[in-house]
Amino acid sequence: MKIKVIVTLKSGVLDPQGKAIQQTLNGMGFANVKDVRQGKYFDIDVDENDEQKAKLSAEEICKKLLANQVIEDFKII
Amino acid sequence: MNSSVIIFPGSNCDRDMDVALKKFGFKNKMVWHDDDKLPKSDLIVLPGGFSYGDYLRCGSIAGKSKIIQSVIDFANSGGLVLGICNGFQILTETGLLKGVLQQNKNIEFICKNIFVKVNNSENKFFENIDKDVLELHIAHNEGNYFCTEDELKSLEDNNQIAAYYCSSDGKVDDKSNPNGAIKNIAGIFNKKKNILGMMPHPERMIDQSLSGEDGSIFFENLLMNLK
Numbered sequence: 662m663k664i665k666v667i668v669t670l671k672s673g674v675l676d677p678q679g680k681a682i683q684q685t686l687n688g689m690g691f692a693n694v695k696d697v698r699q700g701k702y703f704d705i706d707v708d709e710n711d712e713q714k715a716k717l718s719a720e721e722i723c724k725k726l727l728a729n730q731v732i733e734d735f736k737i738i
Numbered sequence: 739m740n741s742s743v744i745i746f747p748g749s750n751c752d753r754d755m756d757v758a759l760k761k762f763g764f765k766n767k768m769v770w771h772d773d774d775k776l777p778k779s780d781l782i783v784l785p786g787g788f789s790y791g792d793y794l795r796c797g798s799i800a801g802k803s804k805i806i807q808s809v810i811d812f813a814n815s816g817g818l819v820l821g822i823c824n825g826f827q828i829l830t831e832t833g834l835l836k837g838v839l840q841q842n843k844n845i846e847f848i849c850k851n852i853f854v855k856v857n858n859s860e861n862k863f864f865e866n867i868d869k870d871v872l873e874l875h876i877a878h879n880e881g882n883y884f885c886t887e888d889e890l891k892s893l894e895d896n897n898q899i900a901a902y903y904c905s906s907d908g909k910v911d912d913k914s915n916p917n918g919a920i921k922n923i924a925g926i927f928n929k930k931k932n933i934l935g936m937m938p939h940p941e942r943m944i945d946q947s948l949s950g951e952d953g954s955i956f957f958e959n960l961l962m963n964l965k
Binding site: 674675677678681726727729731732 | 794795798802831837838840841842843844845882884885886918
């Protein structure tokens with residue numbers, strides 16, 4: 662089954678790319694954009710029919726490789 | 739003294755490191771990332787570069803490569819490990835060193851000479867060194883060292899900060915911080931101080947006519963400390 666994972670920087674961790682995007686958007690006329698945080702999105706196809714099992718292995722995958730938990734959080738959706 | 743330099747796909751400072759180590763008297767061997775055993779070594783070096791194209795996060799894929807378990811075992815048994823630039827990033831990704839190297843604060847690739855104040859107490863890398871402010875070279879996009887407040891406190895309490903970015907006369911201030919690194923940190927040790935990770939490249943400063951020679955001071959001193 663397919664699992665979707667989003668990895669984002671923890672709040673409080675500086676995100677220079679997000680900041681640059683926000684400033685560019687402001688410069689383009691989107692004056693109402695107050696903040697942008699950039700993240701990563703993964704589509705993972707796990708050879709598993711049991712949703713619970715698939716999510717458990719996705720969690721391990723996130724902890725061991727996809728996210729660096731010093732600065733990043735992950736969400737399995 | 740025997741050293742080994744690990745080559746990952748995308749490493750690009752491996753041969754410079756090989757030249758530097760040999761110039762100062764190390765018997766160096768190059769080790770491919772897909773090997774699982776290390777040759778007998780007194781020093782293992784993880785070189786600079788862009789291992790695996792910096793995919794996912796810098797150093798994250800190299801940190802799971804086949805040879806790494808041997809490097810971790812070597813380090814945990816007290817062996818000397820040096821990670822330069824991408825090597826430093828790999829060491830944080832394996833968990834051998836605390837923290838993480840984030841993108842530079844100004845979102846620019848920085849390539850220039852800088853000065854670092856080195857910690858010359860209780861470690862084989864800088865002990866007995868003649869100069870405590872070295873002019874070295876940096877070339878990186880992700881060198882902005884970051885760790886949690888608790889980790890920073892423990893690094894400071896255990897004397898684990900190996901090098902600070904500073905001015906030419908050794909002043910550690912915001913002006914001399916090239917990449918936004920927390921507390922101007924350019925390099926750190928593990929608790930036992932047998933592992934050093936740092937962003938600056940000593941191997942690029944070993945020839946008076948090409949660069950400077952503060953890297954030579956580093957390698958000569960390291961070899962003396964190992965003898």
